Amino acid sequence: MSSVNSEIVGSEANKVRQVVVDILTEVAPDEDISCLKNEVALRDQMDLDSMDFLDIVMELKKRHSIVVPQEDYPRLESLNSCVEYLSPKFLN
Amino acid sequence: MNISHQNSSTNQEEHFDSIVIGAGMSGLAAAIRLAMAGQSVTVLEQHSIAGGLNSYYRRGKRKLDVGLHAMTNFMEQGQKGKPLGKILKQLRLRYGQLKLSPQKSSLIHFPNQKLCFSNQIEKLQADIAQTFPDQKENFEQLLEFVDHFNETDLNHQFIPASQHLSQIITDPLLLNMLMTPLLLYGSANQDEMDLAQFVIMFKSIYLEGFMRPEGGVRTIIQLLLDRLDSLGVKIRYRTKVQAILKSEEHVTGVLLQSEDVILANKIYSSIGSLESEQLADLPLRSRPGALSFVETIFHFEQRPSDSGADQTIIFYNDRPKFQYHCPATLFDPSSAVVCFPNNFEQDDGPEGVIRITFIANYQLWSKLSKNDYLNAKEQVKMAALATIKQVAPNFSATPIFTDTFTPMTIERYTGHIGGAVYGSPDKWRDGTTELAGLFLTGTDQGFLGIVGSLLSGISIANLHGISRD
Ligand SMILES: Cc1cc2nc3c(=O)[nH]c(=O)nc-3n(C[C@H](O)[C@H](O)[C@H](O)COP(=O)(O)OP(=O)(O)OC[C@H]3O[C@@H](n4cnc5c(N)ncnc54)[C@H](O)[C@@H]3O)c2cc1C
Numbered sequence: 001m002s003s004v005n006s007e008i009v010g011s012e013a014n015k016v017r018q019v020v021v022d023i024l025t026e027v028a029p030d031e032d033i034s035c036l037k038n039e040v041a042l043r044d045q046m047d048l049d050s051m052d053f054l055d056i057v058m059e060l061k062k063r064h065s066i067v068v069p070q071e072d073y074p075r076l077e078s079l080n081s082c083v084e085y086l087s088p089k090f091l092n
Numbered sequence: 093m094n095i096s097h098q099n100s101s102t103n104q105e106e107h108f109d110s111i112v113i114g115a116g117m118s119g120l121a122a123a124i125r126l127a128m129a130g131q132s133v134t135v136l137e138q139h140s141i142a143g144g145l146n147s148y149y150r151r152g153k154r155k156l157d158v159g160l161h162a163m164t165n166f167m168e169q170g171q172k173g174k175p176l177g178k179i180l181k182q183l184r185l186r187y188g189q190l191k192l193s194p195q196k197s198s199l200i201h202f203p204n205q206k207l208c209f210s211n212q213i214e215k216l217q218a219d220i221a222q223t224f225p226d227q228k229e230n231f232e233q234l235l236e237f238v239d240h241f242n243e244t245d246l247n248h249q250f251i252p253a254s255q256h257l258s259q260i261i262t263d264p265l266l267l268n269m270l271m272t273p274l275l276l277y278g279s280a281n282q283d284e285m286d287l288a289q290f291v292i293m294f295k296s297i298y299l300e301g302f303m304r305p306e307g308g309v310r311t312i313i314q315l316l317l318d319r320l321d322s323l324g325v326k327i328r329y330r331t332k333v334q335a336i337l338k339s340e341e342h343v344t345g346v347l348l349q350s351e352d353v354i355l356a357n358k359i360y361s362s363i364g365s366l367e368s369e370q371l372a373d374l375p376l377r378s379r380p381g382a383l384s385f386v387e388t389i390f391h392f393e394q395r396p397s398d399s400g401a402d403q404t405i406i407f408y409n410d411r412p413k414f415q416y417h418c419p420a421t422l423f424d425p426s427s428a429v430v431c432f433p434n435n436f437e438q439d440d441g442p443e444g445v446i447r448i449t450f451i452a453n454y455q456l457w458s459k460l461s462k463n464d465y466l467n468a469k470e471q472v473k474m475a476a477l478a479t480i481k482q483v484a485p486n487f488s489a490t491p492i493f494t495d496t497f498t499p500m501t502i503e504r505y506t507g508h509i510g511g512a513v514y515g516s517p518d519k520w521r522d523g524t525t526e527l528a529g530l531f532l533t534g535t536d537q538g539f540l541g542i543v544g545s546l547l548s549g550i551s552i553a554n555l556h557g558i559s560r561d
Contacts, residue, residue, distance in 0.1 A: 029186050030169065030177075047172040051554055052181055058129055058558070 116144025
C-alpha cells in the first residue's frame, strides 16, 4: 500500500470500498486493481471509458439494487468519491 | 388445416425483451451485452453454426475459416484506449484468451512501387520517406489529421475521403496505394470511402495492425458462445426469420420460416439494412451493395516462408491505379488480397496455407449454369495460382487441397443480398430504422470487419438496449 493513499476509515466505508473494488475486478478483468489509489480518479489509473462506467452502474444495480442516475455518474470518479456517494445508499 | 396451424403457432408464441437476428460477430456481441444488462434475449440464426461472414467449416480432416485473413486493431496487453481493449472489457473477456499473434509485415504491391508496413507505423513512415521523399512531411500531417479526427461519432455524415485527403497527400499514387488495403478491408462504396471510415480503417490497419488468434476464427466464436452460454442465452440455429412483425409503428416480434412467432419489445438485426427493410415490409431506403468477392484457399505441404515468401498479407495491384469496383467480368484478377496465415509471429497451422481474394461480380455469377459455375471456379483457381507466381515467385509448391467460394456461396450462407460482404453503401451509424424498436447492428450500422462488427454489436446494444438510469 502506498503511503500517499489517503485512508478510507471505518468498517462500513471499507465494506463499500470493497464492493466497488469487486465490481472493478469484474468489469476490467485484465487490470491490476490491488494498488488503486483512493483519491485519484479511476480513469487516470485504469483504462475506463463511459461504456465501462455504465457497467459499474449496471453491476451496482444487479448486485446491490443500488440505482445511480446518469447525472450522478461523475460522483463515481475515485474510490473516495464512490465511498462517499454510495455509503448512504447502502445504509438505506 | 388452417385452424390447427393457427393453434400450433399460438402455442409456440414466446416473449423476450430482445431478439437478435443473426449469430455473426455483431449479433453475438449485442446478445451478450443485452443479457448482461439482465434482459431476456434469444438469437435467431438461419445457418447451422455461428460466425456469419467469419465462420468456419471442415473438409475431411482440415479445419477452414471462411473469412479470416487477419484481425485488425492489434494491441499489446495493457495498452489503454484501444478498440480491442474496449471490446474485451465490455464482453468480460481477457486478453490472454484470444491467444493473439501479431503479423510479421505486409506489403502494398503496385506495378512500379511497393510499400511495406507492420504493426509499427515507423516502418511505413520510413518506407514512404524512401519511396516518396517529397511526401514524407505530408504523411506526418496525415498522421496528425487522423489522430485528431473523431471517427466514432455516430452522427457523422458521408464525406468522400480521397477528395479530402488529396489536400494532404498530394501524390495521387501514394494516396491510392495507402487507400488500397483500407478499401479492400472496409469500404462498401466503389472506388471511394467515407472519411470517417478511412480514419477507422487507417487506425485499425496502419496504427494498430494485424493479428491472428491461435486456432483462427473458431477461437473467437467459441469465446463468444461460452459467454452467451454462461449468461443463459440460447441460440436457435437453422432458424430463419421470414418477417419482422409490427403493430402500427413498433416491432412486435418475428415470424419464422417454420411459421412460429416469437414476440419481443426490441429487435436487433445484423442481417443488413436492405435485408431488414424487406423483412419488416418497410420502404427500401438502402441501396444494395455492389462489392463481392471470390476467395480461394490453397493448402500446401510446404510453408511459403520456406521459399522466402514471408509477408503476412500482400495487397496486390497490377494496374497503374487500383480499381475498387464491381468488375465487368466474373472476377478481376488485376488486384488481389493474398494472405499467408502461417506468417504471423506464431505459426499454428499444420500445413502451409495461402488465401487469395479477388473482387467479383455477383450478377454474372448468379446467371451461370451449374456446369459453367464449376468451370468459373476453376478459372478463379488458375488466376489465383498465377497471382501466387507474381507475389511469391520462388514458391513453386503444388497445392494438396483447394477450395473456392464465390458471391453465391456468401449469399447462401450469410443471407447478404448480392453476396455484398460490406453490405449497403448506405450506413445507419446510430442503428435506428424507420420502425421503432428495430435496430441495425453490424455490417450496415457501418463498423466493418471482425473487430468493427463486435464493436458495433456492443455500441448498438448499449445505446438502444441498456437503460442509463
Ligand atoms: C471472404 C471474407 C474475408 C474477410 N476477411 C476478414 C478479415 O480478414 N478480417 C476482418 O476483420 N474481417 C473480415 N471479413 C469481414 C467480416 O467477416 C465481417 O465484416 C463481419 O464478420 C460482419 O459481421 P456481422 O455480424 O455484421 O454480419 P454477419 O456475419 O453477416 O452476420 C449476419 C448473420 O445473420 C444470419 N442471417 C441472415 N439472414 C437471416 C435471417 N433471415 N434469419 C436468421 N438469420 C439470418 C446470417 O446467417 C449471419 O450469420 C471478411 C469477410 C469475408 C466474406
